[in-house]
Amino acid sequence: MKTYFRELSVLVTLAILLVILAIFAPHFYEWQPLLSRLTAQVPALILALGVGIVMISRQIDISVGSQFGLCAVLAGTVAANGYGLPTALAAAVSAGTLMGALNGWLIAGMKLPSIVVTLATMVTWAEVLRLFQQGKFVNLPAGIQWFGLSQLGGQIFLISFGCVTVVVGAHFLKTRSLGRYIYAVGSDAEAARLSGIHSGWVTFSVFILMGVLAGLAAVLNLVQSPQVDPKCGVGLELRAIAAGVVGGIAVNGGRGTLWGVFVGLLLLSTINPALTFLHVEAYWEKAIQGLVILLAVVADGFRVRHHSR
Amino acid sequence: MKRSQFLTSLLAVPAALLFPSCNKTDSAGRKLTIAFMPKGKGNSYFIACEKGAREAVSELGVELLFDGPTNTDPAKQNEIVENWTTLGVDVIAVACENTEGISGALKKAQQKGIKVVTYDSDTTQDARSFFVNQATPQGIGEALMDEAARLCAEEGEFAIITATLTAANMNEWRKFIGSRLASKYPKMKLVDTKPCDDQKDKAQSEATNLISANPNLKCIMAICSPAVPGAAEAIKQAGKAGAVKLLGLGLPSENRAYLKEGVTQSVILWRVADLGYLAIQVANAVANKSLNPGDKTFKAGRLGELEIEGSSIILGKPFLFTKDNVDQFDF
Amino acid sequence: MSPQTRFIPKQLLRQEFLLLMVVLLEVGFFLCTAKNFGTSDNISNIIRHSAEIGLLTLAMMPVILTGGIDLSVGSLMGFCAVMFGVITHDWHVATPPAAALTLLAGLLAGAFNALLITALRLPPLIVTLGTYSLFRGLAEAITQGTKTYRSFDSDFINLGEIHWVGMPIQAWIFASAALFFYLLVHRTTFGRSFRAIGFSPEGTRYAGISVQKRTALPYLLTGITAALASLLFTARLHQARADAGMGYELYAVTAVVLGGTSIFGGTGTVHGTLAGITAIAVLSNGIGRVPAVFKAGVGGELAALLTGALLLIALTAPGIGNHLAKMFAKDSTNLEKLKPSVSQHAQKTPILPS
Structure with a gap:
């Protein structure tokens, strides 16, 4: 109970918001749009899970949005040239793995600070994409959207995929040895090293995993419409980090769960539609989002202080 | 100290080599x-x-x-x-x-x-x-409003999707859309204006929300180019093609498929x-x-x-x- | 002087010296290859265009030195620009008191960051990520996103253009700010404690220094500096709008780190930061003047790519340098002594500590 305090408090906030919506805007619960809204969040969820794991290991990755955009355009171009979805997926995941490996090598191998390394790679990948794609949309051939399934089938598949990833990921972190090592390295790298964990390899694997997830997320986004927008990754890194933070992942590492990331993202991605449904003017959106992030951390600050006394 | 002398000379060499040899004057008779x-x-x-x-x-x-x-x-x-x-x-x-x-x-x-x-x-x-x-901004604003009115038979609710709330040119257009609306189409109502950060996927989410939050919505006006295909995909997924009309400012190549499917009704643009x-x-x-x-x-x-x-x-x-x-x- | 104590300042000196070399090489390269690079008009352009980011960078430096970060500076510029518009246009206050009120607004916003970070002991990265959204959001809410404040006093607008003793007014403002931050960080005991806090907050506390109070000051300074930058920005652009300073926080962090300040805090100098600002400003102006680059129309992209590359090289160079030095040095004991202390520190706080 105590260990899931943050997850539960976010869940309660989310529940209150959902009740308000149920009373004042019952249209929010219409089946089809709800399904579309949830499906659209699956790529962000996959990305946020990756960033969550990175943050648990006491690192950060702000290049995920650029990685996502580059993978999406690459996969789109492969698919548009008639190579089919499996090849596109392989291309995106390989590209993601390479970009993740570069980050991982610079951070774990060269011992450079992750925020600076990923700041540099964020700019690099974004500019490379702009130079090559010049902002042009990629038009995908028929049969790519929804994996060639019906819209309903595709949406149910994507949502289930997202949920399964959360369950598997949370289980992996909690029970598998690499998962425990990530927490260990995140809470105290020196202690982890002394207890025989090779912290460099753990950090490296975390960034590889991040790259793989970025490539995967890009493909899960690509199958939702017949065109790829090269700007699709812009700003995603902040959403992913915010989801983790709201969901209780400590920036100092070693603390937090993927369930927290999951409810954090659900809360953040409910705020924006809620404003539309409650007819709040759009110009309040950023201020309200900032307030929610601050409230989440302030609440945590008070709780931690209380406990430490 | 030896090392600092070495470094100073390293510094001086490129400076001495590069600075005087520079020649930046333009040659005469060059192209415009x-x-x-x-x-x-x-x-x-x-x-x-x-x-x-x-x-x-x-x-x-x-x-x-x-x-x-x-x-x-x-x-x-x-x-x-x-x-x-x-x-x-x-x-x-x-x-x-x-x-x-x-x-x-x-x-x-x-x-x-x-x-x-x-x-x-x-x-x-x-x-x-x-x-x-x-x-002119006035011409664009009025053309958009007139076309929306034509699609809705001059009656009902509509919403706008713009790039960002600070985009100056779109704010100009929105001003003229508003004044045209007030002066010519009393039975139409602008229910909401949403930014999409010039991103197609964000426009799609915003359109999905607009359609379901406003059940009487008859028309979406997408005034930045990525918003038109984004809103079209939302209307298509909601199964509201034709019931919610869509018009916007965009490129033909990005909207061809949706126009032919009947999801998007009209796209306005010059050559x-x-x-x-x-x-x-x-x-x-x-x-x-x-x-x-x-x-x-x-x-x-x-x-x-x-x-x-x-x-x-x-x-x-x-x-x-x-x-x-x-x-x-x-x- | 023992060899060990002599080694560390020399090491720092060398890093800044290398960056200075980079700046001189850039200048030399662009003087030869770039068109009209060395003209007085262009030099004044470089100063005018980088003054706001330069000011933000100077203020960011002590923040990072204490082991923190402030991601809200760009958004705060937007908020302050809008506040200045509101105060002059909606409240009809004359320009000088309005400017003072804007600086006060920036100071209060900075105090808000400082309060959350020091009194509640929240991680700076997360607090300022929240205020990054909040300040920009407030700016958009006040203007409803759409309103642009125009037609300011001509005297005020002139701030963006006029020269004083041959230099743009921004040069003098920036130089004063640089001097202020130099004296604060290097010549006062208060400022010297920033480095101690960044290196080890606990140790500093045991040494009898009030860590919370001293950590607060850099955030107050970023607040007031962001307000000052927003005034210069408004004067230069003749308008105040909610999108002022968009993305500037990343430029500022980049310049600070390039200037040799450790992102974990504890080490860094103001003159290094100045070299970092100059390296970026000269690069982004000069690269767009190289004929091959401006003919291909890729100045903006190349400047960003090269800045990213420069940052990575600057970070890896000391490591590689040490490695090479170890290979060539006959007596490598000093280097061996240095290595573990650096990596230990890096491992203790891999990302920004609270």
Whole structure:
């Protein structure tokens, strides 16, 4: 109970918001749009899970949005040239793995600070994409959207995929040895090293995993419409980090769960539609989002202080 | 100390080698240089513009510099103009993001003897000699509102999706959409305006929310180019094709499929490549003094004789793309 | 002087010296290859265009030195620009008191960050990520996103253009700010404690220094500096709008780190930061003047790419340098002594500590 305090408090906030919506805007619960809204969040969820794991290991990755955009355009171009979805997926995941490996090598191998390394790679990948794609949309051939399934089938598949990833990921972190090592390295790298964990390899694997997830997320986004927008990754890194933070992942590492990331993202991605449904003017959106992030951390600050006394 | 001496000499060598050998004077009899700036790089609209500009450049045998902001920094256009001014170009043709914000920089360029023309969106009149006008903000705003009214039979709720709330040109259009709405279509109601950060996926989410939050919504007006296909996908997924009409400003190539499926009803745009072509023609003529203030017409290469209103050169009325004519356009 | 104590300042000196070399090489390269690079008009452009980011960078440096970060500076510029517009246009206050009120607004916003970070002991990265959204959001809410404040006093607008003793007014403002931050960080005991806090907050506390109070000051300074930058920005652009300073926080962090300040805090100098600002400003101006680059129209993209590359090289160079030095040095004991202390520190706080 105590260990899931943050997850539960976010869940309660989310529940209150959902009740308000149920009373004042019952249209929010219409089946089809709800399904579309949830499906659209699956790529962000996959990305946020990756960033969550990175943050648990006491690192950060702000290049995920650029990685996502580059993978999406690459996969789109492969698919548009008639190579089919499996090849596109392989291309995106390989590209993601390479970009993740570069980050991982610079951070774990060269011992450079992750925020600076990923700041540099964020700019690099974004500019490379702009130079090559010049902002042009990629038009995908028929049969790519929804994996060639019906819209309903595709949406149910994507949502289930997202949920399964959360369950598997949370289980992996909690029970598998690499998962425990990530927490260990995140809470105290020196202690982890002394207890025989090779912290460099753990950090490296975390960034590889991040790259793989970025490539995967890009493909899960690509199958939702017949065109790829090269700007699709812009700003995603902040959403992913915010989801983790709201969901209780400590920036100092070693603390937090993927369930927290999951409810954090659900809360953040409910705020924006809620404003539309409650007819709040759009110009309040950023201020309200900032307030929610601050409230989440302030609440945590008070709780931690209380406990430490 | 030995090492510091070594380093100082390392420093001195490139300085001594490089500095005096520099020679920056321009050679005489060079080609006319026209600097051409979009509102933002990596935007398909301005890529089409650039294509037209390059066509005119090769016809006229002048030199083209193409550069523009690569991010959302509102100061970037000013900086590029000021850099071009010190670079020593002959003409600057710019699509202005900020009407007033950029005028100071353009006036400084004029003081240095550089000719200035604007295209797509204007600056203040005293900061340029001619404006290549594809359509006035008023013309665009009213065309959008009239077309929305036609699609909805002048009755019912509609919503707008814009790029960002701070985008100056779209705010101009929204102003004229609002005034046209107030004066001509009393039975129509604007229920919401949402930004999509110029991203297709965000536009799709916003449209999904708008459709389901406003069950009586009859029409969505997408006034930035990625928003049109984004909103179309939302309408399609909601199964509301035809029930919720969609119109917007966008490129035919990005909307062809949705137009044919009947999800998008109309897309309004001028021939973007011609806009770039004309801007270069005007820039060249202004520099050659073959186009002077007070002229009534202008002969613009393959576009023929065009009318001049005051100091605006009119490209022609915007096109309305529908499923019937979209295949005739290749941009 | 023992060899060990002599080694560390020399090491720092060398890093800044290398960066200075980079700046001189850039200048030399661009003087030869870039068109009209060395003209007085262009030099004044470089200063005017980088003054706002330069000011933010100077203020960011002590924040990072204490082991923190402030991601809200760009958004705060937007908020302050809008506040200045509101105060002059809606409240009809004359320009000088309005400017003072704007500085006060920036100071209060900075105090809000400082309060959350020091009193509640929240991680700076997360607090300022929240205020990054909040300040920009407030700016948009006040203007409803759409309103642009125009037509300011001509005297005020002139601030963006005029020269004083041959230099743009921004140069003097920036130089004063640089001097202020130099004296604060290097010549006062208060400022010297920033480095101690960044190196080890606990140790500093045991040494009898009030860590919370001293950590608060850099955030107050970023607040007031962001307000000052927003005034210069408004004067230069002749308008105040909610999108002022968009993305500037990343430029500032980049310049600070390039200037040799450790992102974990504890080490860094103001003169290094100045070299970092100059390296970026000269690069982004000069690269767009190289004929091959401006003819291809890729100045903006190349400047960003090269800045990213420069950052990575600057970070890896000391490591590689040490490695090479170890290979060539006959007596490598000093280097061996240095290595573990650096990596230990890096491992203790891999990302920003609270």
